[in-house]
Amino acid sequence: MWTVAALSHFGTWMHNTAATAQLANFSAVPAVNALLPAAATLPVFLLALPAGVLADRIGRGTVLFWANAASALTAALFAALDLAGALGPGALLALTFGLNASWAAAYPAWNAEVSSTLPAELIKDGAALNSLSFNIARTLGPAAGGWLFGAVGALPVYAVNALSFAGFVLCFRRSRRIERLDDGPAGRRGAWQETTALVRESVPYRALLTRAWLFFLLTQVMFALTPVYLLTVRRLPEGVVGLVLAAFGFGAICSAVAYPVVRHVVTDRVLRASCASAAALGLAVLPLAGNVGLLLVVATVFGAAFACTITMNNAFLQLSVALRLRSRAVALYTVVLYGAQTLGALAAGALASQWGVGPAAWVAAALLVVSAFAERPAGPGTRDRSGAQR
CATH class of the missing domain: 1.20.1250.20 (MFS general substrate transporter like domains)
Known part of the structure; x- marks a missing residue:
């Protein structure tokens, strides 16, 4: 597959x-x-x-x-x-x-x-x-x-x-034949009730949605402003801009290769904070990068941090939500992700128009640093009302 x-x-x-x-x-x-x-x-x-x-x-x-x-x-x-x-x-x-x-x-x-x-x-x-x-x-x-x-x-x-x-x-x-997998409440109304109950009662899932909303809202500033900044402010040729954008993808590939090893060395909470901090560093350095080589390094590090966060979120969804609810849990997370990215792009454009690319990126970087260390560790053995382990 x-x-x-x-x-x-x-x-x-x-x-x-x-x-x-x-x-x-x-x-x-x-x-x-x-x-x-x-x-x-x-x-x-x-x-x-x-x-x-x-x-x-x-x-x-x-x-x-x-x-x-x-x-x-x-x-x-x-x-x-x-x-x-x-x-x-x-x-x-x-x-x-x-x-x-x-x-x-x-x-x-x-x-x-x-x-x-x-x-x-x-x-x-x-x-x-x-x-x-x-x-x-x-x-x-x-x-x-x-x-x-x-x-x-x-x-x-x-x-x-x-x-x-x-x-x-x-x-x-x-798999063309319909096979009912959901053994929860019957009917469409029951399915929606289970979906809302998942958000209402599962503290870990609700925390994931909150973290994801904030992270993708702020990191979208990088994706929204990098092309226009490099083309209009730095006046770099399109080929160089394409190379910088490709570096985001290269960083994501590096992240996917390294994650299976890194996850055994540090906890998820530490890794999440590290990714948010690395993304914040990329946002802070972007307006200050004086040469193409540094821009490529910034884009690679940012792409790795962004992709690692998505990988951790996907793994959390697949491990912490019951199989019969998992598709809708992924779906709601996807809606949050796309909504945050859409709002982040609009906010980035508005802030950059008023303050310039540098201040807009630095505000997003500062908020990312705050979010990186704002997560509270869950007590061992604590369970939420849905029965999910925190």
Whole structure:
């Protein structure tokens, strides 16, 4: 399944690069191009949580089969319309929404499925491997997609993405029959009641959502401001900017490789504080970096800290939440993650417009340092009302 996921991630990142370039060719209006990330993130808010509830009730394999089949068909429709010369800005945005809607439906089920195939002692290492496949694709996929788009256009990129979902479809083809897995309260109302009870009664899960919201809100300042800072303030060429952005992905790969070793050396709490501190250091140094080499180091360290935090969060979800509730727990976490990143990007833009990139980054860095050491250690053996170990 790791290979299947890696190929699918690679096709997705190739596709994203081609779609972004093609929309820019259709229209140079910034407001039009800004609709593409909106079309990609809106389905997460609308569908991730209902999809998580559905996966827990009818079976993760069922949801994964149909969601990936829908993704393959949508990507194939991209290619068909482009071949026919009928893929304009409106169709591209609509299909982007559809493609990300199927991704939003599959993501909670996939993350829960990973943990169900591994023994408990290997779940953290499995989360690191899952992160590794994603970040390798995030590093190499845009380069491959950009090269192929520049050489022969968007059509082959969309076709490759459609084929990249074939592995998932074949892997879960035997799960097409609906099998009720949720042994909780019957009916949709009972499923939603269990979801709200998970947030209300599980102190560790609620703490995870709070930490995740703050961390992703503040770290999004780096992702939102780095390109515009390097291009407009530092006036670096696009190739150098692309290299710096690739360093984020390289750092994430390093994190995924190192995490299985590091987690045996330090506690999760210490590692979380270290990651937040490293991310804060990256934010603080970014406006002061005087050469490209230092920028690459900053981006690599920041990317490693960011990816390590995501890996720890995913491992926590898979270890601390009951299997029959796990898809919806991942879904709610995903909504929090995307919501924090969206708000963080808007806040970063507003602060940078008023104060400049440097002060905006330094404020975010200071808040990250505070958050790194604000977590209270849980007493040994303490349990919350949901029965989860704290």
